[in-house]
Amino acid sequence: MHLKHGFGRAAALAALMAGTAPMALMAETPADTLVVADAIDDIVSIDPHEAFEFSGVDLNNNTYDTLIELDPTKPGELVPGLAESWSVADDGMTYTFKIKSGITFSSGNPLTAEDAAGSLRRVVKLNKTPAFILTQFGLTPENVDQMITFEGDTVTLKTDKAYAPSFVYNCLTAGVANIVDMKTVMANEAEGDMGNAWLKANSAGTGAYVLRSFKPNEGYVLEARTGHWRGDAKIKNVFMQHVPEGATQRLLLEKGDIDIGRELTPTDIAGFEGNADIKVQNDVGGQVYYLALNQKKAELANPKVQEAMRWAVDYVGMTDSILKGQWVVHQAFLPQGFLGALTETPYSLDVEKAKALMAESGVTLPLEVKFTVRNNQERLDIATSLQNTFAQIGVNLVLDVGDGAQGLEVYRGRTHEITLQTWGPDYPDPHTNASTFAMNPDNSDEAGNTGYLAWRTAWEPGELHAMTEAAVVEKDTEKRKAMYEEIQRKHRDNSAFVMMFQQARQDAVRANVAGFYAGGATDSASYWTVTK
């Protein structure tokens, strides 16, 4: 125990105030303990079948496991989780998973196929926000007991049609498909909630850690389990502290009071330069930044105008300055890390080319366009840059600034003209973004298809709709990958969207911390891999 943090600290302070020189005290967290600072006020629930925010899913990634997992080193490749093997029948609609033996939950209960089937059923029956990841396979609270069954050590999942197996498997790697200890959870059921209230303060999984304490907006404590099926974690205790302010995190990190800081601004990151005690880890996240051009405004439906706008964005200028370390140039709707994600970035700022395209478009210039932007510094910075470059090609962007929910209401109501938006994938399969960016079953106002971004911006994707439908049922993963590449190219070059950036993450860790995996675009944070 450090003097600094005990009563001795107060004594030292008193001594100092009395004129005694302070002792040189250096803080360091204990070797078997990891202290992480992050902004975790996004957490709505930590019930794995309800959690859908980054911080909650990060937590659950360490306390629960899924049947199959994505290999972090090879995008799109699957590795066994709680299932030792899996297969799909010839009908393309019946999947079987053989559950590993000898795995226990944190309660000591052994993992069974009944738990696995019961957990997936629970997702559908609870029907919380992320449930659609499973219900999109035709599962409903009414039919789920017949569609998901178990026998011995095998779980069988039936789907309503023959989807691409990789699609089904990828969805089963999402946090919502975490397997819970059904006996414990149901023993804590209250008012028919299937243990939902209890799981908001407790964990009941097979993960490397068990939740010791969770205080919303304050932090949580995880304790490593012994005899874990992955091998025991080196870090015995994980303390997550809710520290919303980047500058505060930086100070804590420099002092050695935390091991990892996860909510640092580019300024904070720059401040670590030359500090041998701190390493900066770069990773990508799954969010993409884009412009949506409302096709109800005739000028914005003009393909030449759309193309001109793609050449009128200062992509590199922004990622080198205002977005440094936070976003990278990315011009496709699938983020890097996803099956079939494009990495090519053919567009760059070329005002002359953009001007020529505007002239060809026949649109009367200057063109005045309302630009709906969320009231947030980063977005306003991007908006300012766009205002500047668009003005050079004769497009005057008139800012319409509001809070997140307001902007969303405008977008969902199709009353924007151009809006600056981000989108994050819901599950680690290309269909998650392809279905929303490149599909729109009915473009009429009455359809109210707010779930499709293409609908929100009143864009008719034409052949891309059918191509996306074909890709989601393609059994051959390589072919499927190629299909998404083609869809993205067509979408990038000819759509109502201007794809601009992909999220980058920068976490800063103390020099003695190794093996922290932040999860990339498809996964979440893993603490059990960390050593100190």
Place this chain on the structure above:
Amino acid sequence: MTSTPAPPPRNRLLPVVTQILLGLGTLAITLLGLLLITFVIARVVPTDPVLSIVGERATEAQIAAIREKLGLDLPLWQQFFIYVWDAMRGDLGTSIKTGAPVASEIARYFPATLELATLGTIFGTLVGVPAGVLAATRPGSIADQIVRVVGLMGYSMPVFWLGLIGLLVFYGQLDWVSGPGRLDPTYDMMMEFTLTSYTGMILIDSALNGAWDVFGNAVSHIILPAGLLGYVSMAYISRMTRSFMMNELGQEYITTARVKGMPEWRVVWVHAMKNVAVPLITVIALSYAYLLEGSVLTETIFAWPGLGSYITDALFSADMPAVLGGTVVVGVVFVTLNMASDILYRLVDPRART
């Protein structure tokens, strides 16, 4: 000789009791008004609480279902009536964001703020009153100028900046105090798993448990944010004390006391202070109430899980039950402190008892 019968002894407590009853009535009316205004504002702001909670993915059907579940489809007056009825029974509703009872959430956040604000007010008063008196008794002197400049800095410097600089100097460089948060993780664990929580205030709970190392750690964490809040309230209290005291020192009874040869300290601290205390109580109570609302910026910098961050977070996610619950607590705090200062008036100033 007949003597006039002595008047019946007056019950000195009676006016105080009447005052408390009156205060309770005021409390009820104030709260009702406060709720009504917050309620109406919440409904006229252009943010849809349901949309901000269900997020981008929700379908129209899901949104409608949630709206119905939360009772947001009912007429406004009906929603208000239900809310007030529940609140009267101690049920402040359920947070839309977390699904947890608002009352229990506030019970978790409020003690953190209470602890910080109380300590801040104690600092502010202990330094602010003597500083104000010093400035008033030596107007124009160097001491007066120093108090003025220090007070002005407290008024005008952004708390956010002061907090960061405070952390950088006293925690980052000098290593005198602990960093942000209420406790170090290890002590936090100790507090949570091995000690009994009585009040939610760590200083009190750790002391009651006899866990002096936890207490010491809590002191090293709270001292900087409390000092910062204390500084801000000191700036206010010292300026007000100076002004009240200067006014009082110009009164005739003070001149009389001085002419009678009364020592100056007695003139100032006993005679003048008696009268200064009355308005000063209001000033201190208001400053305390202000800190009890929770200082959002201070709480953010010091990662302090208090009421300010709770209400702000609720506002940003349009979580109306949480906002209303927080408003009720702030309202109760204000009215209660007002009542308390009124009662204190009467104890300090006999004229106010009649």
